[in-house]
Amino acid sequence: MSFKNKIVLITGASSGIGAAAAISFAKEGANVALVGRNEQKLQKVKEECAKTGNVPFVVRADVSNDQDVMRIIEETIEKFGKINVLVNNAGMIGFDGILSDNIMSMFDSIMKTNLRAAVYMTHLAAPHLIKSKGNIINISSIAGKKTSKIRPMVSYTASKAALDHFTRNVAAELAPHGVRVNSISPGPVKTDILINAGVNSSMVDIEKMLPLGRISDSQEIADLILFLASDKAKAITGSDYVSDNGAMLL
Template identity: 60%
Template sequence: MSFNNKVVLVTGASSGIGAATAVLFAKEGADVVIVARNEVKLKEVEEDCTKVGKKPLVIKADVCKDDDVKRIINDTIEKFNKLDVLINNAGITRFGRILDGKITESFDELINTNLRAVVKLTTLAAPFLIKTKGNIVNVSSIAGITINTINMGGYCTTKAALSHFSRVSALELAPHGVRVNIVSPGPVYSDILENAGITTKVEDVAGKTALNNRVSEPEEIADLILFLASEKAKGITGSDYVSDNGYLLLN
């Protein structure tokens, strides 16, 4: 799959699924825009992309801030004069339950990052995607399908909302030739728990999977994102692709 002359914007690109996705698109010839808050990690991803493809456009930004979101789109268009693919990958998790009183304090933060930022970016990117007949891939989670742990109730709720917003977006943008799809990973090796200050290992949070309790590598999810963004998926929109090692079969 070649993405020569395609401009691909990836949020949450400093590590995990986002970083793997940025590198893979670079390898396939795309002009990649990498967005995240962590400047040090972004620099590492920039170097990894450059080793296999073109040097990416690096944008240090917080997708929760409207001015930053505007700058992300403006800088992308100023540099490349178009946008072909938007990968909404930035996301966070927080622990909190109703009865321990912690779910409320984390809910606004979860909503802002996992949902509102996607709505804002989609809104600003849509006119440019319509021009290129481009597409969007939103990275949700199986947590939007099932409740994997009550400690992550807020996270599960925002991911369910993200998946539903993706379907609404797909329906609205389809007449304009823009596809919108969802990738819902199961347990993946990343630093999302570490970034939340949670010391629990991903294997412990994830529970059991049908494939011998397997946890995915970020590159596996990147492969799926690449497929959905490619011409091979030109007839696919509003779909939710699960890659969970059979987690949902057992939970």
Template identity: 50%
Template sequence: MNKMGFLNKVALVTGGSSGIGAAVAARLTAEGANVAIVGRNSAKLAAVAQKCEQLHAKPLVLIGDVTKEDNVQNIVNETIIRFGKLDVLINNAGVGANVGSILAKNALEEYDRVLATNLRAIVNITNLAAPHLIQSKGNIINISSVSGLRPYVTTGFAYNASKAALDHFTKTIAGELAAKGVRVNGVNPGPVNTDIMKNMGANAAEEEKLWHIMKKGTALGRISDPEEVADLVLFLASDKAKGITGGSYTIDNGTSIRS
């Protein structure tokens, strides 16, 4: 326990009901942290909470929509009320694009929807959480994507733009908050075996086809599990990474180097 320095630390994880967020919450809990998990699906959050409780302690479960400002204010407030501080903010909540083409009639509507979650919500919660992180000399991890580093037509203009903007946001606030003792880093996963395609409405056949295409698009010929990304997130959030800030760390099985 406490191999990475998380004992009695407080972490807030958005998008914690499944996938990367759920894996991060479980790993943080196993390392002794007190964790608040945020999501919209109460059943999935309950399942994650049960797993965390088995590992170490029951997390604070917060059902909310990060695109709604009052929800975000409540998320931060409830975390501080329960635990008294905040050491780590994991901005993981994100959505994929249902429309990829700039030629689509609803292109602007889709852009607004994706940016609301993938960028604006992160700016909002970071703004509210930063004063608490300054007090604790904590850190922030933003979950981005390889689509922020290299534009993939298949993931769509809105998603690509949101993640590229998030990477610049990460570096900018890392520069600003460094003087106050707060580290900020980004993680850029490639394809990860999560619920994102189901959440976008893909049926089983479509999902299988898409996973096959993405697997072929990696240099290593594999799809990551959420736990692999969680390992990287925990390292960056831990005392072992005390000299690391302003970086974007890729974990994509070589997707971004595949010609």
């Protein structure tokens, strides 16, 4: 899967799935634009990419800020002149129920990062993707397809359910322009996102709950991203790929 001369823009690229995808794209010859808030982590990912591929372009930005989103697209186009692949990966997890005192503040924060940012990024990138006949991969979650049996996640699950349907609608709209749009819905993945959300359960405890008795690592999801972005998936659009070690079976 060669991505030589392709420009790949990845949000949430400072760690986890975004970082693994960036390194994988770089290995395959892509020029990658890394977007994230943590400058130190972004630099580490930049160094890892540079070891085996092209030195990526770093954009320190917060995708929940409209001005930053505009700047991400403007600086990427100024640097590379085009965009071939957009990976809307930035996201956050939060725990709230409809009876929670913080429901509205949590809802606004999560929707701004998980959904609104993806909508605005896609809106601004779409004209460039039409020119390049490129594609979009949105990182969703199985949480958008089922209820949480452990702790309520009203806002998070709603954001991912909305992202799924956003993906399908945009896929239908952009298909006549030759642009493919797909999503990936991981189950639990070994990343910082659960720790940042204050999850105390160990990975071993989570593994025991899953039918396959394991948790995915970021590279497994990165492999799916590269497949969907490649010509091997040229007939695939409007699809959602679940990679959850059987969690949807529970």
